[in-house]
Amino acid sequence: MNRLWLYLSSTTTKTSLSLTYLLMILLIAGCSSTAQPTTTPPNSSTSNAQHEEHSMSMDHIGTTASAPEGSTTERPAKITTLPSIIQNNQINLVAQTSYLEIEKGKYLPVWTFNNSVPGPQLEVTEGDTVTIHLKNQLKVPIALHVHGVVLPNEMDGVPGMTQDAIQPGASFTYTFKANQAGTYWYHSHQDSLNQIGKGLYGSFIVKKKQDTVSSDHTLVIDEWSDPHTTVPESESNTLAINSNMGAYNLYTVNGRSGDLIEPIVVHQGDRVRLRLVHAGNMTQTLYIHSDAYRVTATDGHDINRPQTLSNGLLVIAPGERYDIEFTADTTGIQWIGMVGDSSFAQSVRIPIVIEPKGSKRTLTEITKKITSYQAQMTSIPSDHQQPLDLTTYGQPTTSEFGLKSVFDREYTLDLDMGVIDGKMSYTINQEAYPQVSQLKVQTGDAVKITLINESKNEDHPMHLHGHSFEVLSKNGQALSGSPIWKDTINVRPGDTYVIAFRADNPGMWMVHCHELHHASMGMMTDVIYEDYQTKYHPDPEAGNISE
Incomplete structure (x- = not known):
């Protein structure tokens, strides 16, 4: 919980936060580390020892936040290398x-x-x-x-x-x-x-065993807290950020920010794939400055016949991944930028340099070209365009599930916040983990889950372990585009999604919010196969903290 510390040490808070939200932060900071009570005895597929250990693993919820380690301007003896x-x-x-x-x-x-x-x-x-x-x-x-x-x-x-x-x-x-x-x-x-x-x-x-893409690049975005950096500024663009619980004040791409972000260099004629991965805790909106691109996959699953987009917005939530593809038709500079009014968001500008075929310009020459283009990458068109809605994107095709399918198990998860056992918590059906009721299934079951976000101003990117699920509807409307399969779905305030999966991977699996402050404060539960018997027995001395 150390990323909460900046909230408690700073006199500046985000104007978009509600009074309830601020009171929650203060309550969390003052909470004791008293353990939450364990749940009722588990079903026969889970041993008492394991259930108690898993419950004990959440005792850190609501403990007092400690200060994060700060940055230094003195060059350390050991510095990270570029990712291999x-x-x-x-x-x-x-x-x-x-x-x-x-x-x-x-x-x-x-x-x-x-x-x-x-x-x-x-x-x-x-x-x-x-x-x-x-x-x-x-x-x-x-x-x-x-x-x-x-x-x-x-x-x-x-x-x-x-x-x-x-x-x-x-x-x-x-x-x-x-x-x-x-x-x-x-x-x-x-x-x-x-x-x-x-x-x-x-x-x-x-x-893939056969792939037509000739230039493949991965972009991992993240946010960091540093008490030696200016406190977070207000973000008026709610598409970019709806809360900043961690008081993040450094935004990065592949571990770098600002001028240190490494440009993507491709050549004219290349078929390019950009793999976007969100490792942070804040929902971000990215502006894709490209005349013709397609979002071809999400969470490892292809989108059927995606339409060509131009200079659009893409919302990416914690834990999600998106693949973007385009053909480098003309030389010049395209870019991806984070939407937001703060200097932290504006520090994330990812140049995409399309060089002439056969060009061998040095990185210094390419950097000089990017610098000359820098002013054009600072602003994002303010024409109030809407971000991509996956539920209407691509073309329909046959799929395993539909709203009229027959399901063996059906569950509803209301996502919200409240006081549980004297602690401010993020809740599922008004309960906080480990008190949240488990989702029981049998091998082969068709399972439907309705996810409802009751929170006023916070996203809940819900992640299911061990399975992929199909998105069936958003706010009562069935998908009109491609079937969408995911493992992490961002449920925004007031939204309701219906998802479905086949219980074909026996075990005990977590379902949790990947805004990890929310998960560590109770927004998680388990999918339990009733016909599965684990051989694992937790060591109570291992210090297990499952989230």
Whole structure:
């Protein structure tokens, strides 16, 4: 919870926050660390010991926030390297400390995989069996979750639920098959609000066996808190930000901000794919400055016959991924910019330089060209255009589910906030984890879930582990475009989504908000297969913190 500290130390708060929201922050800061009561006895598929350990893993909810470590302008002895690309299905990762030059001359203490933030990009081919050997050289326990990839339950990386957290000096090996090509990411799932916040994440790309794209680039966006940086400014553009619970004041792309953001350089005639990954906690809107592009995939699933777009807006929420494709027809500079009135949002401008075919200009020459174009990248057209609505995008085709399908299990999850056991919490059906009722299924069930956001000014990007789900409707309207399959869906204030999935991956799986402040304060539950018996028994001394 250390990212809340800036709220308590700063005299400046966002004008868009409601009074209720501010009172919630103050209540959280004053809460004691008293454990929440455990739930009623679990069903027969889960041992009492495991259930109690998983419940105990949430006892940190509502504890007093500590101050985040600040940046320094003195060059440290150890600095992160640029993220590497590992094109191998046998992967070695080491979690270790370092310093990230997040802005020119400003070094932030971070936790890394292989001394980079993001960690190395892991690239495999669909159908590969992947083995990840993770060694922990930090002083705290960690775990690894490959977000969006359908994994065996024992490889899901949730401490207290599928494994014990990896202790300092220890190692753990994850093995799974990557069946679905697409854009994914990996991150720690032990105390994830803090550990992802310190840099423990990276991209995970499953490539198609045959691909027509000739230039492929990944862009991981994130937000950071630094008490040595100016406090957050007000954002009047509500498309960009609807809350700033972490008081973030540094926005990055691939671990860099401002002039340090590395440009994307392609050549005329290239077919280009940009993979967007959101590793932060704030819903962001991106302006895509391109005359002709298509959003071709979301969360690792292709969109059927997507229409060509021009100079549009794309909302991306925590945990989501989008693939954008275009053909580099004409030379010049295109760009992607974060929408928002603050200097933090305006510091995120990603130049896309289209060079003549065969050009061999140096990076210095390319940088000079970008500098001359910089003024044109500072503003975003204010014609009140609406961001892309996936529920109307692409073309219809056959799909597994529909609103008239017969479902074996149906659940409704009301997402809100309230006081639970004397603590301000984010709730599901007026309950906070671990008191939230579990979603019980049997193998083979067709499951429908209705997600309703009752919050006044906060998004809830809900993530389902172990499965992909189909989006059936938004606010009562069935999809009119392509079928949409996702693992993370952003439910904005007042919105209602109906989603469905096939219970075809037995185990015990989390469902939680990927605005990780919300999850760590109670907005999560479990999907439990009644016909699954786990072999895992948590160690009560492991210090498991599952969220």
